[in-house]
Amino acid sequence: MNNDTALLEPDFLNKLNRLELVSKKVFAGKLRGERRSKRRGESVEFADYRNYTVGDDLRFLDWNIYARLDRLFLKLFLEEEDLMVSIIFDTSKSMDYGQPHKGIYARQVAAAIAYIGLVNQDRVSLYPFADGIVDEMKGLRGKRTTPRMLDFVSRCDYRPASDLTTACKQYAIRHPQRGIVIVISDFFDKGGFEAGLRFLLGRxxxxxxxxxxxxxxxxxxxxxxxxxxxIEDEDVAEVTISRALINRYKHNLEAYCAHVRDYCTRRGIAHLFTTTDVPFDQLILNYLRRRGLVR
Amino acid sequence: MNFLTPGTIALAGALTIPPLVALYFLKLKRQKYAISSTLLWKKAIEDLHVNSPFQRLRTSLLLLLQLLVLALAALALGHPMMAIERDREKSLILIIDQSASMAVAEENQLTRLDLAKREAKRVVDSMDENSRAMVIAFCDRATVPSSYDNDKDALKRKIDSIEQTDSTSMLSEAINLAEAYSQNIIIGTSSGNDVAPEASASATVMLFTDGRVADANDVSPQRLDLTNMEIVRIGSRSDNVGIITMDALRNYERPEMLQVFATARNFSDKPVTIDATLYFDGEHMDVQTVELAPGMIPAADDDSTPSDDDNAGVPLPGSVASIAFDEIEFASAGVAEIRLNTQDALRADDKAFAIIPPSRRVNLLLVVDDNRKLVDLLSILNIDLTIMSPDEYENAPDDVLADGSRSRFDVVMFDNHSTDRLPTGNYFFWGGAPIIDGVAETGLVRDEVFIDWDDTHPILRHTDVSAIEIFDHWKRINLPPEAIILIEGSSEHSNVLSLLSRDGSQFLICAFGLLATDDQGESVLNTAWMLHWSFPLFTVDTIDFLASTLSAKALSSLRPGQPQMVPIPPNTDTVIVLRPDGKQDRLPTAGAQKITYARTRRVGIYTISPGVEGGDRIAVNLLDVNESRVNPKTTFEIGSSPIATTTGENLVDEPLWPWLVLGLLVICLIEWIVYNRRVFV
Structure with missing residues (x-):
């Protein structure tokens, strides 16, 4: 998939310009960015006072306090830093399915979230995964990197196996920084999805x-x-389709989705279920905003 | 339930069911369909297996339905018949065959008569309260063990009382009795209810028989509606070999030497080899082995019965063989018995008996005026010849001619002489007639020819009747109806040669004399036959025939059921007859010289004591082709209308195939619904 416009239309990108990613937690970043950081820094936002010690920058002494109390206090300000946004999206064979296409839909979502991050000077990393993380694009920052990001997302191939656990483990080992992690998948993983999410929770x-x-x-x-x-592992199920079987399948699917949702909710993971017949822009502009990922 | 063509079921099943199963397996080569993951599908299949115990059945429901359709179609092709209990009519006439062929042992050593009784009792059991039945048993005559009755126990007791006989089957008398009783029940019944004539006329006749009824074509019911007649076919065996004729003959030249002849016939559809043993007074004399070809064309398949030679009436080649025991030295009187050593269906025809009188020359009295040629001929025969003139005969004292009431001569031959002096004996009249009731000479017959004669009769069997030419005349003799006409002229009462039996005497009456008187009063030949080669043969045959009861041949045997006049010694009050089954009959004589004994229903030797020598034993033989052919008839003709026989108890065979086809259609409909439900999920 090399056509960028197939992923994100320019009009839609314009709409995304107004959005920014929201983190429920505040993290320390590497570079000075447009976000509050846990570190005290040089932004205009006041954070706290502390006693002056020798060697402190005299510019931050609060002279009004010294006049009133005759003691030296140093004003501390919150540092604004960049946010690390990691998007782990599924490129296993099972995503190469459906009408509208599930894989394209997932990439569109990944690309849109990544674009929002780039626009807001966040540090955006993209990790397609199948039987593990199959490729990565780390540390994109700024709107200028959008074409690279889109190109990367477009050219990922679908690979046979699906192993969320391995992918999450690899991600957790390689990336000690904290930030936002967005996992996009169908969760049809015969090895189970719980272990993988547990690796992320640990970070x-x-x-x-x-x-x-x-x-x-x-x-x-x-x-x-x-x-x-x-289509992933050539496993075969011989069925004679009956009404009972279809009902049983739907029941199982519902139960499985509910299990994913419950697992996430209980562990503070924001969960969003969607089908590919929900228009993609609606998902980003409405549902993700409602879930609090963007604003 | 039984099947008319069971072979078809196996054939149809073998041809259709394996291909269907094969096609079903081929059909299960499922279409491949790619999906994103089988994770949830497999779980759903497992869940269904766990939750639905009939899941396996349901997946192959179509196959089961199709197999069921094929099975029903195959069964329908087999012409299944279900025996269905039918409500019995108000009036039932149960006619049970007790003839010889019903003695055939079928399954579990039950005879056909036992089976017939069983079926009849079932019919009685199935009657409702308002029904009544009568029971008729028949062989060569019919009896009524029970008239119309609605007491089931009494009816069953009466049915049980029917005894086996070795007689032939004659149905007409039974039908006549049934008609007579049907008319009688108009008056009233034991329950006090009158039965309308219409109801009695519509009584259902059920005939329990193996179908071997000699006179079935002659039955012509007047009131009973035989179109509703139900014939229950009893029995299935057809393997039988029987003796159909038997005779014994002393050698003409050496009367102490005896020849015994019999004819054996195979009625089964398989060839047989059997030993025929000759016994004299129970003592073994000789054995012969007889090979007989099949007497029936074998059945085409298991279901159909073998076809016999009913229509042709001619036995199949090789199925009949003669058994001849020659040159047996046996001068005294006794009983000759031929026994077939076989375990076939019918035992009554495996033995035949002949009463052998002691060897003795024929004692012949010739009453003749002047017939040199006749005297010469008789003189050279091996007989004791006494010659009297007519006058001598008429004037002879009684004790010269008779011993008591019986003639002293075996045969008395009159030449041109009629007389009334006729003690019990055998008489041969040339050109004359006995002066007895019903016989009268009414004139002369001239210029006439013989138009009919019976050349199968023993008297005429070696005679060329067409060669007999009468030059002058013969006498016109009126005869009673029971006389047998052997040669008949063209005009009325032109009885040329007749045989009349009366009161133990036999009269052979030849209407022409051998000599005639011409115009000059000279004796001339009335026929050139005297010069023909067949005349001595005729004479010998005639003497043989008339004297057979006394000398050269065995006494003729009776058929079962035939009565016999038994001579008894003077001053005997009671005669005891010892029957072949060991039972005795005590018969009061009431002072008579002869009694009639008629309880000859079983084959064997009946011994009379005290008896008259030569008349103290009666041989009863079956010798009946119709009874020996034990193969049950599948179709039966009453009058000229064929009636199908049924095998099944008191049940009616209903064809089941329409129901099977209906079931088949219903299953096809279900299959169509199941198929559609499955496809359009």
């Missing part, structure tokens, strides 16, 4: 989970005697 990150399915998965239209082939 005290602000985690968002976007669960994407296609309408063909939520409302299957298959009929007859079929050999259902898993």
């Amino acid at each position: 005290d990150l602000d985690i968002y989970v976007i669960h994407v399915l296609s309408p063909q998965e939520t409302e299957p239209t298959v009929t007859g005697d079929l050999q259902l082939a898993d």
